[in-house]
Amino acid sequence: MFYFIIDILGTIAFAISGVLVAMEKKMDIFGVLIIAFATAVGGGTLRDIMIGSTPVFWMRDYTYISIIIGTVAFAVLFANHLHNFPKTLLFFDAIGLGLFTMVGVEKGLAYDLLPVMCIALGTVTACFGGVIRDILCNKIPTIFSREIYATACILGGVSYFVLIQLPIEEAYAYSIAILMVIVGRLLAIRFGIALPNIYRKER
Amino acid sequence: MFYFIIDILGTIAFAISGVLVAMEKKMDIFGVLIIAFATAVGGGTLRDIMIGSTPVFWMRDYTYISIIIGTVAFAVLFANHLHNFPKTLLFFDAIGLGLFTMVGVEKGLAYDLLPVMCIALGTVTACFGGVIRDILCNKIPTIFSREIYATACILGGVSYFVLIQLPIEEAYAYSIAILMVIVGRLLAIRFGIALPNIYRKER
Amino acid sequence: MFYFIIDILGTIAFAISGVLVAMEKKMDIFGVLIIAFATAVGGGTLRDIMIGSTPVFWMRDYTYISIIIGTVAFAVLFANHLHNFPKTLLFFDAIGLGLFTMVGVEKGLAYDLLPVMCIALGTVTACFGGVIRDILCNKIPTIFSREIYATACILGGVSYFVLIQLPIEEAYAYSIAILMVIVGRLLAIRFGIALPNIYRKER
Numbered sequence: 001m002f003y004f005i006i007d008i009l010g011t012i013a014f015a016i017s018g019v020l021v022a023m024e025k026k027m028d029i030f031g032v033l034i035i036a037f038a039t040a041v042g043g044g045t046l047r048d049i050m051i052g053s054t055p056v057f058w059m060r061d062y063t064y065i066s067i068i069i070g071t072v073a074f075a076v077l078f079a080n081h082l083h084n085f086p087k088t089l090l091f092f093d094a095i096g097l098g099l100f101t102m103v104g105v106e107k108g109l110a111y112d113l114l115p116v117m118c119i120a121l122g123t124v125t126a127c128f129g130g131v132i133r134d135i136l137c138n139k140i141p142t143i144f145s146r147e148i149y150a151t152a153c154i155l156g157g158v159s160y161f162v163l164i165q166l167p168i169e170e171a172y173a174y175s176i177a178i179l180m181v182i183v184g185r186l187l188a189i190r191f192g193i194a195l196p197n198i199y200r201k202e203r
Numbered sequence: 204m205f206y207f208i209i210d211i212l213g214t215i216a217f218a219i220s221g222v223l224v225a226m227e228k229k230m231d232i233f234g235v236l237i238i239a240f241a242t243a244v245g246g247g248t249l250r251d252i253m254i255g256s257t258p259v260f261w262m263r264d265y266t267y268i269s270i271i272i273g274t275v276a277f278a279v280l281f282a283n284h285l286h287n288f289p290k291t292l293l294f295f296d297a298i299g300l301g302l303f304t305m306v307g308v309e310k311g312l313a314y315d316l317l318p319v320m321c322i323a324l325g326t327v328t329a330c331f332g333g334v335i336r337d338i339l340c341n342k343i344p345t346i347f348s349r350e351i352y353a354t355a356c357i358l359g360g361v362s363y364f365v366l367i368q369l370p371i372e373e374a375y376a377y378s379i380a381i382l383m384v385i386v387g388r389l390l391a392i393r394f395g396i397a398l399p400n401i402y403r404k405e406r
Numbered sequence: 407m408f409y410f411i412i413d414i415l416g417t418i419a420f421a422i423s424g425v426l427v428a429m430e431k432k433m434d435i436f437g438v439l440i441i442a443f444a445t446a447v448g449g450g451t452l453r454d455i456m457i458g459s460t461p462v463f464w465m466r467d468y469t470y471i472s473i474i475i476g477t478v479a480f481a482v483l484f485a486n487h488l489h490n491f492p493k494t495l496l497f498f499d500a501i502g503l504g505l506f507t508m509v510g511v512e513k514g515l516a517y518d519l520l521p522v523m524c525i526a527l528g529t530v531t532a533c534f535g536g537v538i539r540d541i542l543c544n545k546i547p548t549i550f551s552r553e554i555y556a557t558a559c560i561l562g563g564v565s566y567f568v569l570i571q572l573p574i575e576e577a578y579a580y581s582i583a584i585l586m587v588i589v590g591r592l593l594a595i596r597f598g599i600a601l602p603n604i605y606r607k608e609r
Binding site: 231232233234237248252255257258259262264265268339 | 456458519527557600
């Protein structure tokens, strides 16, 4: 139940981020819905086809499709009241990033994958929806923003595997890891934190 | 047999659309073949990997690969006689769109998916080949054209599920749905029909 | 063992090509790692999901991930000593192209696919990692360079199926096919060999 709620919240956060980008690009109603859908399920779809969990998760029942349609309807109405699109987008994107990282890690564990693969799977789940959203909307993918992005997912995933070694409940480790991704990403945006570039030094 | 013919016709239509785009981009012979191939099988490949129908359909025998090579040979010879590339492209793209929408819906039904998922699968089958074609050829994807595109697939799919409730033969419902997608798309192009944009209103 | 070594060498060659492109784009440390990873495993991942070999190859143990991390560490240190980035990139890309073509063909044979499908699978394995690398780095994909690229993979694959008809050892046929792809690609770059374009003739 706990994991299911996390999954739903992540779906809502990414669907909203999809609506925001699609509306900025002045897409029509169906365009907004398709972008929201691709953003919300894109990462999980790639995760599922890479581990062979088919039909992919959102095809099995109406849960995800209903939630996305509901979220889009709500977001479209609500978005006209927003005063600051870019900040709101970055906020929902960060929330989705944190939630989906751990949804992916959890799925990797359910498939008995090694810890490093679980972290890779979490990163794919979290990052790929946003990549699809940005490619479809002809934007430079947020993943290549100067501030740390995928790195936040990797750090969150690593924290989880460290935390579950400690004598704390698994749900706490899980929740802390989610918060670390979100807070890490938001702090990186706020303070413009980036990893050092690697480039050729003149000699 | 009926469904198989629809599938082959869709493959031919999309292969031709791939040849036309690749030739406009002045690709070499193999480039044209690869683009035609990706356009014709791209949507169905994504459909198959999402539902777990592997090896994907075109790998099982030489049917599709022979048809695509034959179509490319024919289209390359014939294309030099065309006087109006862009219109021909839109025409074959619309035909492929209609045929592949219902091929995808049919495959979803064969996998016992829910109606809404079948429609989503039909839309993916129909739209994704063209998206790959356009991305590989560095064109803005037709799916983002101002006129309705994916919407035509969704409407066709919905019509099918409404029609099969009526006391008519399934093959008729199937054929009518195909025609609805094609005619819907062509009318949208002809009269510039688009869905309303959703954008922030100034208040 | 022979096939495994070929696979590892291909992984190293493509990881280096990923590092070189990512460094030219001045990405940060994790960005370089992710691009190297995507380049090295992208083609094989698409191959595996199309034939239904899941979880995909690099998820099963730490072999590939360790090799890629090691290669990236080495390449980042070594790259600062390189005097000619573009040539080095083309060289490693050609090596990866040859090795991965035959890795893909071999995997197709292991799945009892028809020869033409094995060649298609080899071409996908070899070309797709580079396509992902170039799309993620916002470069025009090398596959669309004027000189032959995918064509070299197809010719190498065809050669292999011709050679195994002759009374020579399979490992020789395999190695000759790899060399044909690499030498074919490098000669095409060196002498600017391209296939004829197909375009509309003025009449």
